[in-house]
Amino acid sequence: MTGAGDFWAMGGYAAFVWPAYAITLAALVLLLVTALRAQRQAERALAMLEGARGRRHARASSDKPAGDLA
Amino acid sequence: MHRYANPARFLRIVTAVLPWSAGASAVLLPVGFYLALLGSPPDYQQGDTVRIMYVHVPAAWMAMSIYSLMAASSAVALVWRHPVAELVTKAAAPIGAVFTAVCLITGSLWGEPMWGTWWVWDARLTSVLVLEFLYLGYIALVNAFDDATRGARAGAVLVLVGFVNVPIIKFSVDWWNTLHQPASIMRLGGPTIDIHMLAPLLVMALGFTSFFVTVLILRVRAELTLRKLRVLRLAQATA
Numbered sequence: 498m499t500g501a502g503d504f505w506a507m508g509g510y511a512a513f514v515w516p517a518y519a520i521t522l523a524a525l526v527l528l529l530v531t532a533l534r535a536q537r538q539a540e541r542a543l544a545m546l547e548g549a550r551g552r553r554h555a556r557a558s559s560d561k562p563a564g565d566l567a
Numbered sequence: 568m569h570r571y572a573n574p575a576r577f578l579r580i581v582t583a584v585l586p587w588s589a590g591a592s593a594v595l596l597p598v599g600f601y602l603a604l605l606g607s608p609p610d611y612q613q614g615d616t617v618r619i620m621y622v623h624v625p626a627a628w629m630a631m632s633i634y635s636l637m638a639a640s641s642a643v644a645l646v647w648r649h650p651v652a653e654l655v656t657k658a659a660a661p662i663g664a665v666f667t668a669v670c671l672i673t674g675s676l677w678g679e680p681m682w683g684t685w686w687v688w689d690a691r692l693t694s695v696l697v698l699e700f701l702y703l704g705y706i707a708l709v710n711a712f713d714d715a716t717r718g719a720r721a722g723a724v725l726v727l728v729g730f731v732n733v734p735i736i737k738f739s740v741d742w743w744n745t746l747h748q749p750a751s752i753m754r755l756g757g758p759t760i761d762i763h764m765l766a767p768l769l770v771m772a773l774g775f776t777s778f779f780v781t782v783l784i785l786r787v788r789a790e791l792t793l794r795k796l797r798v799l800r801l802a803q804a805t806a
Contacts, residue, residue, distance in 0.1 A: 520673065535786060
């Protein structure tokens, strides 16, 4: 291997070697991005539900006499 | 084993592992790609196409080991009814499907210049294609149930039945005539591959493994959160 041109040429097999690496890299990126997104979405949904519960609890307890807050 | 069935404890453990597996991937994968593309020689017969091996073979190892992990966690889920084991199986499946697809596509890209064909219906290639369908079938089956527990149970049975395919893949190159070369690393009598080609292969395999662990932890955490969400919704609906 003497220069950058040789490197990209891959001994004449550039059309096979580079797609193989591109697909591998794309697959790794896809796996990471979808995993991070799944986690963010799940946490957001949970936060929303807990927020709604919190509000309802607060409303429910404000309807009751002050002594019942606990 | 039962100690890890507690979701809270399991979550603590995997959260402690996560920075290490992520760090290992961040080091191993760039080193692996460097060794594979620049730091290793072309093959005397296959030229530079041999570099496809450094992504193809580790992807194939991942495809089989992820399925084996799913079979083990499915067995645990069926026998002891551990919710965490069900979530691990479910979280691992898409990762295994992607690695199997990478294995099939890179293999095809290697087959065309070296064998003169993109695809051949021989035992090795066909059994790996069956593995891909097992992954996809599992994902479809688990998501086809409204009740997540029933879906996970049906999926666990499918994974265990399909496990018969894993030894078939491994030994297919010995049992049947094929274009595919036989094992040169995991064989009795030790590897038959030169150290300059073994090094990038092993670094890449370790990088893929640590990357898998990282993504698996992220997905299991998401599944645990969704499970909590389901429990809360159910409590709300019955309250």
